[in-house]
Amino acid sequence: MSTLQFEIQLLAAVVAAACALPGVFLVLRKTALMSDAISHSILLGIVLAFFVTGDLSSPWLVLAAAATGILTVVLAESINRTGLVREDASIGLVFPALFSLGVILISRYAGDVHLDTDAVLLGELAFAPFDRYELFGVDLGPRSLAVMSGILILNLGFIIAFYKELKIATFDPGLAAALGFSPLIINYALMSVVSVTAVGAFDAVGSILVVALMVTPAATAYLLTDRLSVMIWLSVGFGVTAAISGYWMAHWLDASIAGSMAVMCGVIFGLVFLIAPQQGLITIARRRLRQRTEFAEAMLTIHLSHHEGRPEEKEESALATLYVHMHWDESFTSRIARRAEENQLVVTEENQLILTDKGRRLAEATMAL
Amino acid sequence: MFSFASDLIFDYTLRTVAMGSAVLGMVSGVLGCFAVLRRQSLLGDAISHAALPGIVLAFILTGSKSPMVLILGAAVAGWLGTLKIISIVRMTRIKYDSAMAIVLSVFFGLGLVLLTYVQKTPQAAQAGLDTFLFGQAAAILERDVIVMSIVGAFGVGLVLLFWNRFKILSFDPEFGKSLGLPIPLLEVLLTSLLVIAIVLGLQTVGVVLMSAMVVAPAASARQWTDRLGMMIFLSAVFGAIAGIGGAVISSSAQRLPTGPTIVICISLIFVVSLLLAPNRGLIWSWLRFRRDRKQLHLDAVLCDLYSLAMHHDNRHHAHSIAVLRTMRSDRGGGGVLKSLEELEKFGWVTHISADNWALSASGIDQAMKVAASIGKQPE
Numbered sequence: 001m002s003t004l005q006f007e008i009q010l011l012a013a014v015v016a017a018a019c020a021l022p023g024v025f026l027v028l029r030k031t032a033l034m035s036d037a038i039s040h041s042i043l044l045g046i047v048l049a050f051f052v053t054g055d056l057s058s059p060w061l062v063l064a065a066a067a068t069g070i071l072t073v074v075l076a077e078s079i080n081r082t083g084l085v086r087e088d089a090s091i092g093l094v095f096p097a098l099f100s101l102g103v104i105l106i107s108r109y110a111g112d113v114h115l116d117t118d119a120v121l122l123g124e125l126a127f128a129p130f131d132r133y134e135l136f137g138v139d140l141g142p143r144s145l146a147v148m149s150g151i152l153i154l155n156l157g158f159i160i161a162f163y164k165e166l167k168i169a170t171f172d173p174g175l176a177a178a179l180g181f182s183p184l185i186i187n188y189a190l191m192s193v194v195s196v197t198a199v200g201a202f203d204a205v206g207s208i209l210v211v212a213l214m215v216t217p218a219a220t221a222y223l224l225t226d227r228l229s230v231m232i233w234l235s236v237g238f239g240v241t242a243a244i245s246g247y248w249m250a251h252w253l254d255a256s257i258a259g260s261m262a263v264m265c266g267v268i269f270g271l272v273f274l275i276a277p278q279q280g281l282i283t284i285a286r287r288r289l290r291q292r293t294e295f296a297e298a299m300l301t302i303h304l305s306h307h308e309g310r311p312e313e314k315e316e317s318a319l320a321t322l323y324v325h326m327h328w329d330e331s332f333t334s335r336i337a338r339r340a341e342e343n344q345l346v347v348t349e350e351n352q353l354i355l356t357d358k359g360r361r362l363a364e365a366t367m368a369l
Numbered sequence: 370m371f372s373f374a375s376d377l378i379f380d381y382t383l384r385t386v387a388m389g390s391a392v393l394g395m396v397s398g399v400l401g402c403f404a405v406l407r408r409q410s411l412l413g414d415a416i417s418h419a420a421l422p423g424i425v426l427a428f429i430l431t432g433s434k435s436p437m438v439l440i441l442g443a444a445v446a447g448w449l450g451t452l453k454i455i456s457i458v459r460m461t462r463i464k465y466d467s468a469m470a471i472v473l474s475v476f477f478g479l480g481l482v483l484l485t486y487v488q489k490t491p492q493a494a495q496a497g498l499d500t501f502l503f504g505q506a507a508a509i510l511e512r513d514v515i516v517m518s519i520v521g522a523f524g525v526g527l528v529l530l531f532w533n534r535f536k537i538l539s540f541d542p543e544f545g546k547s548l549g550l551p552i553p554l555l556e557v558l559l560t561s562l563l564v565i566a567i568v569l570g571l572q573t574v575g576v577v578l579m580s581a582m583v584v585a586p587a588a589s590a591r592q593w594t595d596r597l598g599m600m601i602f603l604s605a606v607f608g609a610i611a612g613i614g615g616a617v618i619s620s621s622a623q624r625l626p627t628g629p630t631i632v633i634c635i636s637l638i639f640v641v642s643l644l645l646a647p648n649r650g651l652i653w654s655w656l657r658f659r660r661d662r663k664q665l666h667l668d669a670v671l672c673d674l675y676s677l678a679m680h681h682d683n684r685h686h687a688h689s690i691a692v693l694r695t696m697r698s699d700r701g702g703g704g705v706l707k708s709l710e711e712l713e714k715f716g717w718v719t720h721i722s723a724d725n726w727a728l729s730a731s732g733i734d735q736a737m738k739v740a741a742s743i744g745k746q747p748e
Contacts, residue, residue, distance in 0.1 A: 216475060
């Protein structure tokens with residue numbers, strides 16, 4: 001592995017970690033698509049600041065972009081507050097307009113500069129290490145690595161400093177307001193962090209894949225835990241894993257690194273979606289199957305107790321014709337009968353099912369529900 | 370203005386682009402209404418992004434770049450993406466917004482991987498696939514417009530055919546269930562139609578901006594009417610106007626991309642609707658608010674004067690404006706003089722001397738009417 005490869009992977013991992021941190025709160029606060037809106041509309045800020053400063057690496061670009069991110073949130077919320085347009089529609093109205101303005105400005109006035117819209121949308125991680133950051137002639141590594149590390153530290157600092165506030169404002173905004181810290185301010189602070197992160201990440205991974213890195217690892221972690229702190233660490237872990245495996249996938253296919261990172265985010269999500277211990281598909285399927293069998297067993301005991309000691313008992317509890325009375329299919333009926341016998345709910349005598357005391361108790365308990 | 374009109378008729382490219390954009394605006398306007406009413410505005414964004422891998426895969430599998438093939442690929446991928454969103458929301462505790470963000474970005478990432486993969490293989494014809502990102506309206510041919518019109522007409526026709534069912538689905542799905550309508554099936558059908566509308570637009574407006582074409586015409590139309598039929602009609606008209614307007618404006622200047630210009634046009638239509646639409650519009654409700662406030666203030670001063678007069682044998686006893694101002698101290702006592710002058714015009718109060726005002730006979734009647742209308746006798 002060459003230094004170049006190492007630097008790209010390091011950058012990818014730092015970007016993923018920086019995105020995963022605010023992503024947790026986006027997922028929990030049900031504002032995941034705000035990341036999509038912000039990452040698009042920051043283009044306008046970048047373009048405007050570029051026209052003013054004439055320098056693509058000016059720190060003003062980051063500030064202006066973050067300001068447009070906030071502007072997006074403010075505009076969407078004020079449209080929503082008129083009560084004339086719902087929240088989802090107001091987001092969907094604001095960001096395409098701002099993004100379109102950005103695209104129009106670029107194609108009209110910035111034709112020849114290195115600021116084309118494909119690059120903004122798609123990013124290119126592979127070129128990032130060639131833009132070096134030097135201080136007094138000493139090479140300090142790729143510029144974007146320095147920027148993203150700064151943003152990672154900022155995000156980490158933000159979450160550590162305001163952990164309690166974020167937690168309460170996320171899970172119980174009413175309580176947060178009663179305790180005296182405004183959920184509104186917390187929301188705007190979080191949106192500023194998202195904007196800054198999106199700006200930092202966009203030239204590495206592009207604005208659409210920022211969404212993948214923010215939302216997918218956090219949603220994956222959400223399937224696995226109920227604890228906020230665990231969810232944060234898990235989502236950073238998933239993000240970094242997706243970044244590094246994505247790099248190697250891209251290497252192997254000779255395809256876009258950013259795209260591969262997003263695909264790996266999706267693959268990890270898919271795996272966890274299948275096998276998560278509480279929320280996974282397999283667990284859910286097994287739980288449903290178990291519940292179905294248990295319910296059928298209970299129904300069987302009820303059926304038997306209903307006809308117990310009555311003239312039709314012989315007819316109703318005959319193993320061979322049971323499926324007719326239960327309205328089940330034949331193989332399911334014999335499977336349930338076998339299980340009920342194993343669980344000592346019934347015993348078989350001369351091809352008749354007879355309830356045990358345990359079975360009778362189950363029937364009574366179920367009917368009492 | 371005239372030259373635009375003549376260009377629109379005689380310039381082949383412009384005419385084709387404008388017609389294509391108009392068709393797109395109409396179809397997405399019609400289907401966008403249901404998305405907006407069902408709070409699925411951002412689904413358009415997710416579907417359009419999710420369509421990218423389908424476009425590239427369709428190209429890889431067939432080697433063809435004909436719009437019909439690519440649109441089919443886009444539709445399949447967009448549809449799969451929608452199903453994924455639905456299944457994530459149904460089976461886990463992940464909410465709708467996160468599910469959309471996941472599908473949108475992961476599918477788009479996959480599309481990007483496929484796109485860069487194809488670009489490095491020696492197939493010569495792959496160039497041009499990435500125009501789907503922003504769309505390339507100028508490249509639309511007449512036969513594309515015909516394809517778009519046929520597919521669009523099919524979509525709109527289905528909406529008309531299922532009009533009542535879609536209406537119930539949008540406003541009261543529970544009621545629909547109780548009627549025995551196959552609500553989940555209708556949902557899938559309506560969403561599939563939305564997918565069709567979106568993939569039609571990908572070539573013109575592109576993946577990124579397509580969501581605006583779904584949301585903005587419908588959200589604008591919603592401001593002007595409370596009736597679904599009218600809303601859908603207006604939405605189609607707004608979509609078409611934005612399409613033609615965007616095409617004409619972008620052709621009139623150098624380096625003005627069509628897709629973003631169309632989006633700016635429809636956004637302006639939305640702003641105008643938000644401000645000006647009768648009844649709902651912001652300017653109207655502001656005027657109404659002012660009128661109501663003035664009326665309330667008039668009533669308040671009149672009642673104040675009445676309740677003061679009740680303390681005197683002579684109901685027409687004059688009171689000083691200073692007292693009335695104190696009684697309206699919640700608003701700093703401002704505007705009392707103006708209200709009195711207004712009341713005098715109705716003949717309800719009389720200006721007795723410099724600072725003193727009294728109720729007239731008709732003023733007493735009016736004050737009692739006001740008091741009765743708020744269900745409370747003045748003390």
